[in-house]
Amino acid sequence: MTNKKYKIFHDGLDWAIKKPPKRLNPAIFCPSRDIFQARLDHLLNILPRQLKNKNLAFLLIAVIGEIGNNSFDHNLGNWRDINGIYFNFDLASRLIALADRGQGVLATIKKVRPKVSNDAAALKIAFTEIISGRYPEQRGNGLKFVSKIIQENNFKLRFFSGKASILINAKGLKIKKEIKKIPGTLAIIKF
């Protein structure tokens, strides 16, 4: 992912890992869930035209909403430094990017599975098992839903957290160890 086409991914990566974080343009930063929701509503107004298929647009909005809202759900009151998420899209390249500077998936999963010791295992659990980092609340379906929609609709998701990533596409799920550490999360969706 080195060419210009992936600029929004690299901008998100840069923001997710740099210390201190770069100040983001307000157009691509959502300091609160309400602002994220408003930008999602805006995207829903323009996506059906781009995709020429409103059902695909609805599914994509549901996936983006789950990933973005997850950042708020799991980091509320516990952000590492900046409250909020990076949310950017490039309709010409058919890419969406989201990132947060939160606790990351391993820290969340460890609350309910203390024996899980690495990022790759935590990502696998998050995307394949009905489990919630906010036990005892009845929840934990969101990322399984994301995985299902991505696989069934020929989208592609690469989701990074810690020193691991998960790639999801029509062929299934693949976990990979990464060299660079992303303390929170970073997601790139190709549609």
Next chain:
Amino acid sequence: MKLELKKFGKILNSRPAGREAWLAAKAYLLPLKNNKEKIEVDFSGVLVLSPSWADEFLTPLKKNYSQQVVFLAADNPTVKATLEIIARQYHPS
């Protein structure tokens, strides 16, 4: 009674919104516990439904009113996918 979800919004996708909707429905819309009236959940007009919202609204609705709740058929793909995912919670295999 018919519970029209579009009255809570066309995009139903966050936990706080789902929780707020559940509290409002409990206070103003849903029948009292001893009333065994059927509750038909109507998804028409909803553009996006996700499991986060559904976990906060449909899961407690099912838990509190179990056999009275009927999900009406829906065409929207996000509604279908969400109901499929949360159904595993009600009937784990």
